[in-house]
Amino acid sequence: MTQPATSSVPNVPTPGTLAFTKGHGTKNDFVLIADREGVLDLGPEDVRRLADRRSGIGGDGVIRLAPTAALARAGEETAQAALAEDPTAEWFMDYRNADGSVAEMCGNGVRVFAAFAEQEGLADLSAGPLSLGTRGGVKRVTKEADGWYAVDMGPWFLPGGESAAAEGYDAAVAVHGWTAPRPALSVDLGNPHTVVALASLDELDSLELFRAPEVAPLPPHGTNVELVVPLGEEEGPDGVVGRLRMRVHERGVGETPSCGTGACAAALAVRTWQAGSSGDGAPDTWIVEVPGGEVRVRVLPSGNVELAGPAELVYSGHVTR
């Protein structure tokens, strides 16, 4: 049968359908929905259906773009806090994991959200940074000359405090197949992370992450787990750059090809292992290799952490509700 060169099927919604765009950042993939009035009632079952890779669209997470003010009026405290922090944060990233759970933050998601807001005509990053609300505070996104998006992820901290920074660990992680748990460092990026160092790339490649790693003590709302191999330092255009490779098991999802907040946590943990909580003497900039590509993590002069990387929008359509 001869196919037309271009589709003649109009992309017009019918009642009972929901418009979506599929996007990803280093293959951490999302279903994006523009809820311009902030009226969409998106329950955990809806999220699971959209994120299902066989019976839905498929994604590691679902991102709803909604007006921060509408969510604040409806009583969403994190939206109220976002407007108090920055009244220009007009749009809010309502992030859900594929299992339907709510997450505070998603670093790759923020970049893809910015690309989506541009596509929808709701933001113009060529005119300046975009401030957006998240459950983890306001994030500012800048578009770089090469098309990457750089996000000021805000402050971060080590939940284990100075003693964890000095010891290098405050938790233990057991991955399926290991004979004993290994020491790990907790890092908070608005959402929780637990980072473990491995000795070699062979060990990283052969990890069995189909089952969730066991973490002790497990933070009250669970955690994302990053397994990292530091790969040394190299000369970058603006000075010394650290490099590391990681795999991640995400809370509410499973193993994913990338995690932006996880890449920040991994770089901050390796920097802490090298130089303690001050980071003095360790690189401020890190290239983090993930199965889905590469991102850049930088500790800014303000002390905040920045995440930079690509954001791709792949296709748009309508799905039955």
Ligand SMILES: N[C@@H](CCC[C@H](N)C(=O)O)C(=O)O
């Ligand atoms: N992939 C995201 C993180 C998404 C949320 C995470 N699974 C959680 O529950 O905290 C990223 O790029 O940061």
